Amino acid sequence: MSQPMGRAVMVLAVALAFGAGCKPAGKASDSAGDKTAAELSDADLDAIRAVDSSFAVAANAGNADSIAGVYATNAALLPPNMPPQKGRAAIRAFWGGFFQAYTVRFEINSDVVEGRGDLAYNMGHYRFTAVPKAKANPGMADEGKFLEILKKQSDGSWKYVVDMYSSNLAPQH
Amino acid sequence: MSQPMGRAVMVLAVALAFGAGCKPAGKASDSAGDKTAAELSDADLDAIRAVDSSFAVAANAGNADSIAGVYATNAALLPPNMPPQKGRAAIRAFWGGFFQAYTVRFEINSDVVEGRGDLAYNMGHYRFTAVPKAKANPGMADEGKFLEILKKQSDGSWKYVVDMYSSNLAPQH
Numbered sequence: 495m496s497q498p499m500g501r502a503v504m505v506l507a508v509a510l511a512f513g514a515g516c517k518p519a520g521k522a523s524d525s526a527g528d529k530t531a532a533e534l535s536d537a538d539l540d541a542i543r544a545v546d547s548s549f550a551v552a553a554n555a556g557n558a559d560s561i562a563g564v565y566a567t568n569a570a571l572l573p574p575n576m577p578p579q580k581g582r583a584a585i586r587a588f589w590g591g592f593f594q595a596y597t598v599r600f601e602i603n604s605d606v607v608e609g610r611g612d613l614a615y616n617m618g619h620y621r622f623t624a625v626p627k628a629k630a631n632p633g634m635a636d637e638g639k640f641l642e643i644l645k646k647q648s649d650g651s652w653k654y655v656v657d658m659y660s661s662n663l664a665p666q667h
Numbered sequence: 668m669s670q671p672m673g674r675a676v677m678v679l680a681v682a683l684a685f686g687a688g689c690k691p692a693g694k695a696s697d698s699a700g701d702k703t704a705a706e707l708s709d710a711d712l713d714a715i716r717a718v719d720s721s722f723a724v725a726a727n728a729g730n731a732d733s734i735a736g737v738y739a740t741n742a743a744l745l746p747p748n749m750p751p752q753k754g755r756a757a758i759r760a761f762w763g764g765f766f767q768a769y770t771v772r773f774e775i776n777s778d779v780v781e782g783r784g785d786l787a788y789n790m791g792h793y794r795f796t797a798v799p800k801a802k803a804n805p806g807m808a809d810e811g812k813f814l815e816i817l818k819k820q821s822d823g824s825w826k827y828v829v830d831m832y833s834s835n836l837a838p839q840h
Contacts (some may be wrong), residue, residue: 532784570790572812574747574833610783611705615816617743617829639745641814641831643788656790658814658831660747665838 534609542614542644542652543604550600558590565654566645572658585657595631596624602640612646620659638662707782715787715817715825716777723773731763738827739818745831758830768804769797775813785819793832811835 534542545564552560562582565571571579571588579588592598604618617640624634643656707715718737725733735755738744744752744761752761765771777791790813797807816829 572790572814572833575835575837577835578812608786610786613781613783613786613788615786615788615829617745617816639751639831641745641816641829643790643814656788656814658812658833660745660831660833662748662750664748 532611534607534614538609538614538646538652539607542607542609542616545644545652545654546602546604546616546618546642550602553589553593553598553600556593556597558586558593561589562586565657566647569653569655569657572656574660592624595628596626596634598622598624609644614644614646614652616640616642616644619662636661636663705784707780707787711782711787711819711825712780715780715782715789718817718825718827719775719777719789719791719815723775726762726766726771726773729766729770731759731766734762735759738830739820742826742828742830745829747833765797768801769799769807771795771797782817787817787819787825789813789815789817792835809834809836 549561549564552558552564562585565582565585567582568580569582569585571585573579573588579585600620600622602618602620604616606615606617608615619637619639621637622635626633638659638661640657640659642654642658644652645655646652722734722737725731725737735758738755738758740755741753742755742758744758746752746761752758773793773795775791775793777789779788779790781788792810792812794810795808799806811832811834813830813832815827815831817825818828819825
């Protein structure tokens with residue numbers, strides 16, 4: 495099942511991509527566990543959803559530097575059909591390549607945000623369209639889901655430490 | 668980019684699947700955040716990795732009931748190229764369909780386990796092979812990565828509340 499991954503596949507993988515998003519939506523779900531750690535405040539939950547907003551603003555502006563800034567320095571981006579992209583520089587290159595080829599429009603919604611202390615996850619869904627800058631490339635549209643792990647940094651900001659997504663749609667042939 | 672998803676695609680999506688695994692590996696990574704919540708004990712970290720072992724044992728035995736038991740009742744399974752599978756019954760059906768068609772062999776390794784209180788994530792990588800029970804089906808092999816969210820239940824056990832995975836390999840055409 496293995497095959498070398500060419501540039502086209504990279505772009506496709508990025509294209510079937512997204513990152514994170516926009517509209518505050520879900521609320522923390524209940525858990526039956528024993529609570530030995532503080533649940534997050536509304537301010538923290540809002541701050542976590544705001545990271546998605548920052549992502550979407552940066553992506554829709556095609557700004558790779560701003561995108562990189564919402565990830566922790568040692569973050570991992572886990573795109574479908576390619577190996578994990580580890581570290582902020584690799585993640586910046588991943589999104590930067592996408593923005594060079596396409597003008598993108600992300601619409602991202604959080605379904606569940608939940609955390610304890612300085613650690614949280616955000617699960618949600620996205621849609622995006624990508625209009626090629628070179629006429630030879632086909633345009634794209636996708637919808638899918640994401641799962642992010644975030645950590646509160648020493649400056650009080652929340653950043654992605656893991657960002658994973660995949661399409662809901664059947665592979666295109 | 669949308670197209671109706673047939674049975675074959677379902678099986679392929681499941682096939683490009685896995686779930687979680689086997690060998691204890693990584694240790695919690697450092698974070699620079701302000702720690703307002705207790706980090707996990709070694710016993711909890713081991714228990715979380717053991718959920719992956721239970722998954723692999725159940726999968727390699729083709730036991731859908733046992734697989735379902737490692738997920739919380741309201742868990743979500745997020746497979747590539749299909750919508751989220753929500754709830755234990757849907758997740759059982761997903762894996763059960765796969766086990767009906769294939770004898771599978773999972774090898775799963777945790778790279779990072781980290782949590783606070785009753786909430787944790789587990790990130791790692793997997794390989795699997797699937798041998799078809801019907802000769803007409805092709806065999807499969809895959810390797811990829813996973814990201815799981817786990818919660819400690821009221822009985823003290825850890826279970827998946829979110830399970831997401833995707834292949835590292837280029838799509839097959």
